[in-house]
Amino acid sequence: MKEILQKIILVLFACIILVVSATVSYSLLNKKISLPSLPALSIDIPKIPWFDKNEEVLTKEKEDETKDAYQSLSDDRKKRYEVYGKLHPELDEETVKLQVNIGLDRPFYENTKEITDTASFPILVNKYNHLPENYIPNNLVLLDETHQVTAETKVAFDLLNQAAQSKGYTIGIEAAYVGFEEQKTIYAETVKQFSTEAADKRKARAGYSEHQTGCALDVYAPKENGYFEYSDTFLWLKDNGWQYGFILRYPANKTAITGYQYNPGHITYVGEDVARRMHEEGIATLEEYFAMNMKE
Numbered sequence: 001m002k003e004i005l006q007k008i009i010l011v012l013f014a015c016i017i018l019v020v021s022a023t024v025s026y027s028l029l030n031k032k033i034s035l036p037s038l039p040a041l042s043i044d045i046p047k048i049p050w051f052d053k054n055e056e057v058l059t060k061e062k063e064d065e066t067k068d069a070y071q072s073l074s075d076d077r078k079k080r081y082e083v084y085g086k087l088h089p090e091l092d093e094e095t096v097k098l099q100v101n102i103g104l105d106r107p108f109y110e111n112t113k114e115i116t117d118t119a120s121f122p123i124l125v126n127k128y129n130h131l132p133e134n135y136i137p138n139n140l141v142l143l144d145e146t147h148q149v150t151a152e153t154k155v156a157f158d159l160l161n162q163a164a165q166s167k168g169y170t171i172g173i174e175a176a177y178v179g180f181e182e183q184k185t186i187y188a189e190t191v192k193q194f195s196t197e198a199a200d201k202r203k204a205r206a207g208y209s210e211h212q213t214g215c216a217l218d219v220y221a222p223k224e225n226g227y228f229e230y231s232d233t234f235l236w237l238k239d240n241g242w243q244y245g246f247i248l249r250y251p252a253n254k255t256a257i258t259g260y261q262y263n264p265g266h267i268t269y270v271g272e273d274v275a276r277r278m279h280e281e282g283i284a285t286l287e288e289y290f291a292m293n294m295k296e
């Protein structure tokens with residue numbers, strides 16, 4: 001009886017050694033550690049039932065995790081992340097989501113949305129989101145003799161202008177609110193002057209112009225010569241505009257996101273809170289700000 005027990009213990013012990021060594025070999029193979037002597041280890045481990053089971057359990061767990069993460073997303077959005085991620089293996093998951101949320105997986109001016117909530121602020125008007133043709137802000141006021149902006153934009157701009165003047169800078173206004181019909185004319189003229197492709201980087205198609213919000217301004221430095229982007233007025237504005245709720249809407253090196261070439265003269269009133277957050281968090285474009293704060 002004692003002998004039988006001893007034999008059983010021996011057999012069990014041998015089994016344990018076998019299992020342990022098989023597990024170690026399997027995990028080594030799984031981690032793809034390429035040891036030169038490993039070919040000898042290519043035992044048909046995956047055929048052993050309990051390993052297959054483990055693999056199944058692991059796959060299931062992974063699937064469940066992915067499902068949880070995607071549960072709150074629409075099927076369309078999920079699909080877009082997947083497709084865009086496959087097309088851009090160089091991007092990490094977060095960047096893929098951010099870019100898809102901006103809409104960058106689709107060409108500009110395709111699948112565009114009409115903005116219905118025009119009462120919200122700030123409004124994101126770009127090559128994916130356009131204003132209704134008949135939209136006119138209900139609180140337009142004169143900023144100077146010829147230019148109109150919303151009442152809030154005027155209050156903020158006046159403060160910005162006072163601060164600039166106290167430092168010896170003069171901000172001139174080239175354009176402010178632009179209605180739908182005028183946008184049509186401006187765009188057509190720009191296409192005539194350049195090409196459609198070049199015009200699209202400079203001017204908006206009708207309905208897609210931020211100038212229709214009454215919160216956008218094109219400014220310049222009337223007392224300085226040369227390019228605005230090299231003027232002292234611009235350098236001051238670039239550093240201080242956020243304190244008054246203004247952002248540089250089409251910054252340098254962001255054409256892929258905004259669709260517009262660098263435009264140092266185009267500033268937009270987005271409110272002090274948004275401008276401050278963008279400044280503090282280093283968010284360069286309103287597109288990225290909206291995508292980061294998007295509710296799924």
Ligand SMILES: [Zn+2]
Nearest residue numbers: 216217218266
């Ligand atoms: Zn502009």
